[in-house]
Amino acid sequence: MHTDMDDKMLELEEEFAFLEDWEDRYRYVIEMGKAMTPIAAEKKTDANKIQGCVSQVWLLFNQDSKGKYHFQADSDAHIVRGLIAVLLRLVDTKTAEDICNMDIISFFHRIGLSDNLSAQRANGLRAMIARIHQICSCETLKP
Amino acid sequence: MSASFLQVPASFDPYALRSEFPILTRKINDRPLVYLDNAASAQKPECVISAMAETMEASYANVHRGLHTLANEVTERFEGARKTVAKFLNAASEQEIILTSGTTGAINLLAAGLGQGLQAGDEIILSVMEHHSNIVPWHFLRQQKGVVLRFVPVTDAGELDMEVYGDLFSAKTRLVALSHMSNVLGTVTNAKKIVEIAHSHDVPVLLDGSQAAVHLPINVQELDVDFYAITGHKLYGPTGIGALYGKLERLQSLPPWQGGGEMVQSVSMDNISYADPPHRFEAGTPPIIEAAGFDAALKWLMSLDREALGEHEQMLLRHVETGLQEFDDLTILGRASDKAAVCTFNIDGMHAHDVAQLLDKYGVAVRAGTHCAEPLMRRFDISSTCRVSFAAYNTIEEAEIFLSSLARVREFLQ
Numbered sequence: 001m002h003t004d005m006d007d008k009m010l011e012l013e014e015e016f017a018f019l020e021d022w023e024d025r026y027r028y029v030i031e032m033g034k035a036m037t038p039i040a041a042e043k044k045t046d047a048n049k050i051q052g053c054v055s056q057v058w059l060l061f062n063q064d065s066k067g068k069y070h071f072q073a074d075s076d077a078h079i080v081r082g083l084i085a086v087l088l089r090l091v092d093t094k095t096a097e098d099i100c101n102m103d104i105i106s107f108f109h110r111i112g113l114s115d116n117l118s119a120q121r122a123n124g125l126r127a128m129i130a131r132i133h134q135i136c137s138c139e140t141l142k143p
Numbered sequence: 144m145s146a147s148f149l150q151v152p153a154s155f156d157p158y159a160l161r162s163e164f165p166i167l168t169r170k171i172n173d174r175p176l177v178y179l180d181n182a183a184s185a186q187k188p189e190c191v192i193s194a195m196a197e198t199m200e201a202s203y204a205n206v207h208r209g210l211h212t213l214a215n216e217v218t219e220r221f222e223g224a225r226k227t228v229a230k231f232l233n234a235a236s237e238q239e240i241i242l243t244s245g246t247t248g249a250i251n252l253l254a255a256g257l258g259q260g261l262q263a264g265d266e267i268i269l270s271v272m273e274h275h276s277n278i279v280p281w282h283f284l285r286q287q288k289g290v291v292l293r294f295v296p297v298t299d300a301g302e303l304d305m306e307v308y309g310d311l312f313s314a315k316t317r318l319v320a321l322s323h324m325s326n327v328l329g330t331v332t333n334a335k336k337i338v339e340i341a342h343s344h345d346v347p348v349l350l351d352g353s354q355a356a357v358h359l360p361i362n363v364q365e366l367d368v369d370f371y372a373i374t375g376h377k378l379y380g381p382t383g384i385g386a387l388y389g390k391l392e393r394l395q396s397l398p399p400w401q402g403g404g405e406m407v408q409s410v411s412m413d414n415i416s417y418a419d420p421p422h423r424f425e426a427g428t429p430p431i432i433e434a435a436g437f438d439a440a441l442k443w444l445m446s447l448d449r450e451a452l453g454e455h456e457q458m459l460l461r462h463v464e465t466g467l468q469e470f471d472d473l474t475i476l477g478r479a480s481d482k483a484a485v486c487t488f489n490i491d492g493m494h495a496h497d498v499a500q501l502l503d504k505y506g507v508a509v510r511a512g513t514h515c516a517e518p519l520m521r522r523f524d525i526s527s528t529c530r531v532s533f534a535a536y537n538t539i540e541e542a543e544i545f546l547s548s549l550a551r552v553r554e555f556l557q
Contacts, residue, residue, distance in 0.1 A: 022172075022504055027555065055496045056526070076526070077494035078556055079501075 006098065008090050009107055016111035025112050026079065032089075033082030039074040050124060050131050055080050057124040061135055067095050069136065075124065083108075083116055083125050087132075096136035104129050155451035161536045163188040174506030177541045177548075182326050182354060182485050182532030183510055185379045187440070194439035195381060195432050206431055207405060207422075221431055224438035225421070228386045231441045232371060233362040239394065241387040241421040242429055242437075246353045247276040249372035249387035250320070252424055253349060254280035256397040261317060263289030268311050268319045268346075270295035270303055271522050274326050275515040277351045281320065295321070297522055301328035301477035305336060312344040319348045323355035323371075327514045327530065328477030329460070329485030331355060334366050342367065347393065353377055357534075358456060358483040360449050369393050375433065379535075380440030384433035387424075394420035403427040452535055456484040459533045459542050466546040470553065476528055487514075487530040493556045495527040501555060505548035 019025045039048075039058050050057045055077035062070050071088050075081040090107070091099045108117055108125070116125050133139075161167050166186050169176045178186060198220065204213035206221045222237070229237040243249040267281050271294050284290040293311045296304045303321070319341040324331045334350055341348045347369035352361060356373045363371050370393065374385035389397065399406055399417055403426030408416040417423045463486050467473055472491040489495060499511035510530040513520050520526065531545060 023555070026501070026504075030556070055494060078497045080494075080496070 006102065009102065012086065012089060013107075013111060019112075022112070026082075029082035029086060029113070030078045031082070032085040033075075033078055033080075036074075036081065036085045036088070037072065039072055044074065050127050055124060057084065057128060059128065059131055068093050069096065069099065071132070073128070079116070080124050083113065084128060086111075086113075087125070087128060091132055096138070097141060099132065099136045100138035100141045155448050155455055157455060157536055157538050160447075161538075163190070164536055165189060165192070167536060171506040171508070172504050175544075177505075177507040177544050179531040179533065179537065179541070179545060180508045180510050181357075181534035181537070182377070182530065184376045184382070185357070185534050186536070187381065187436070188379055188443055190443050191380055191436045191439045195436040198432050198435040203431070205428055217431060220438070221429065221434045224434040227438045227441045228373075228388075231361070231445060232356075232373070232386075232388050233364055234388050235364060236391065238419070238421060239388055239391050241389065241394070241424045242434060243372075243385045243387050243424075244383055244430065245374040245376070245385035246351060246372045247280075247374075247385075249374075249385055250277055250349070250351065251280045252387060252400045253370055253372075253389075253397075254284060255400040256424075257318060258284045258288060258290070259398050261288050261290050264291060264315055266291045266293055266311075266313060266316045268293050268295060268308070268316060268321070268341075270308075270321050271297045271518045272301070272303070272325045272328060272330065272516065273320075273322055273518070274351065274353065275517070276353075277320055277322060277349075278518070290317075291315075294518070297328075297519065300479055301325065301330050301482075302479045303330075303332050303337075305333065305340075308337070309340050312341075312346065316344060316346045319346055321348070321350060323350040323352045323361075324358065324483060324485075325477065325516075325519075326354050326485065327487050327516050327519055327528070328479060329482040329487070329532075330477055330479035331359065331481040331483050333481075334368065338366055338368050354485070355483075358453060363388050375437040375440060378437075378440055379444060381433045381436035384430045384437045389420070391420065394424075397424075399423050399426070401426040405429075447535065453483070455535070456533045456537075459537055459539065460484055460486060462539060462542045463531060463545065466542070467549075470549075472553075476523060476525075484533045485530060486532070487528045489525060489528050490553060490556075493553070495529045497556055498529050498549070498552055501552040502545075502548055505544070505551070507545050507548050509545075 019028055044058050048058045048060055050059055055075055057075045057080060060072040071092050073084045073088055075084060108114055164186050202216045204217050206218045225237045225240045228240045234240055243252060261284060267290055269278060269292055281292055285292055295308045298304050321337055322332060323334050338348045349370035350368050352371050352373045357377050369390050371388040376382040406418050406423050406426040408418050467475060467488055474489050476487040495511035499509050502509055512527050
């Protein structure tokens with residue numbers, strides 16, 4: 001089942017459609033980051049850290065009995081933390097199949113945050129998406 | 144080269160000079176570009192761009208071995224670049240100038256060559272403020288040969304602790320490799336004293352001049368330094384080229400690094416003899432086009448009144464540092480008494496990447512990160528910083544735009 005336009009994605013797109021300029025969008029992203037539950041210090045281990053980000057990014061996950069993934073993430077940078085909050089709203093409580101079928105990159109372009117995708121090394125968003133795809137084994141799910 | 148400078152060589156006018164840099168007309172996010180990431184890489188004047196294009200358009204062939212007109216022309220141009228570097232550093236002869244891929248290439252060349260004569264337990268003196276390019280090549284020797292690396296500490300003000308430096312020497316010290324100017328702190332190190340102390344122990348000195356050569360006139364003979372490394376792209380020239388200066392007697396006893404064409408005297412099935420310096424260290428086809436650009440860049444820089452340029456950069460630095468003091472939650476890293484053109488800072492509770500990313504929205508380009516100086520970051524117990532760095536074409540108005548943009552970014556992130 002192709003879920004390119006799932007409910008969460010539409011919901012977020014509607015929210016961002018109200019934000020007119022970059023300042024509003026970034027303020028909103030940063031607020032979303034601040035509202036996200038932080039990861040406890042003792043869980044911010046190297047093993048939970050995502051490689052490939054200059055700012056520090058940590059990601060925890062588990063899979064429930066229905067096969068749905070639950071993520072928790074954190075960063076020491078406000079913008080990255082906010083971008084992660086957006087990302088987690090998309091992928092949290094979804095199955096691997098749902099997550100792998102989402103075109104997350106296009107979504108970030110559509111909501112006007114595409115400049116965070118180009119600076120691959122400086123900013124953790126792409127590395128974060130790659131890690132989530134890896135967790136969900138998206139490569140093997142592809143037809 | 145700009146005609147205006149030939150007419151008024153003693154003055155320094157950054158506004159006139161800006162017109163020589165095509166990229167400075169760019170808009171970033173609908174705002175004029177304010178480029179303050181010069182310590183990472185400087186923008187290029189028209190004369191550099193055209194020297195490179197002209198080489199490809201009118202005078203291109205391989206260098207050194209050809210007997211035809213183009214080969215002769217381009218060889219002359221390439222060797223002319225070497226002469227220009229020699230003049231720029233005031234080397235005794237162009238034989239002392241090895242053209243490399245940059246400072247990193249220069250230091251790797253030296254480490255590989257010197258390393259062949261080193262043994263386990265031999266010591267090299269570095270400092271905590273070094274760029275990774277002056278640390279990692281020496282780590283190779285630590286791993287391969289058991290060479291011991293000793294580090295000069297950095298004071299709270301961001302200066303080398305010269306007392307400890309003097310105490311680090313032992314009978315096993317084989318080299319001192321220190322920065323002439325910190326890419327993070329802006330500290331200009333006391334090169335003369337560094338060399339004097341090392342020579343009193345019969346130890347040769349390499350200075351990493353990546354930053355210093357951009358802001359200070361360099362005179363290797365007066366410094367009496369044994370090796371000096373520079374890179375073209377920070378000196379308003381192209382990427383992919385730089386130079387290692389070495390005293391001739393030092394280079395004559397230095398074994399080659401990479402093997403290939405151009406660097407040999409004769410090769411047989413079971414024997415080889417190497418060319419004299421500098422060609423011994425330049426295996427393969429060199430960066431010919433980049434050399435033409437490097438040549439033009441150094442000539443351009445030497446055509447400026449460098450004392451006036453230095454004063455201009457100091458004025459920008461003071462203006463920004465004074466402006467930054469208005470922010471009570473901001474810390475400037477590096478308060479050396481001798482400091483040039485670089486200002487690194489952090490704002491409490493704000494990540495350097497957030498600050499840099501938002502400044503970009505206002506058209507202001509700054510650096511954020513560890514600046515390839517992780518030991519220094521650890522010394523000051525920070526994970527990353529923001530850095531602004533100035534060049535000849537920066538203006539007081541740009542410094543103002545930076546300060547007012549930073550004020551907005553700060554509000555944004557609070």
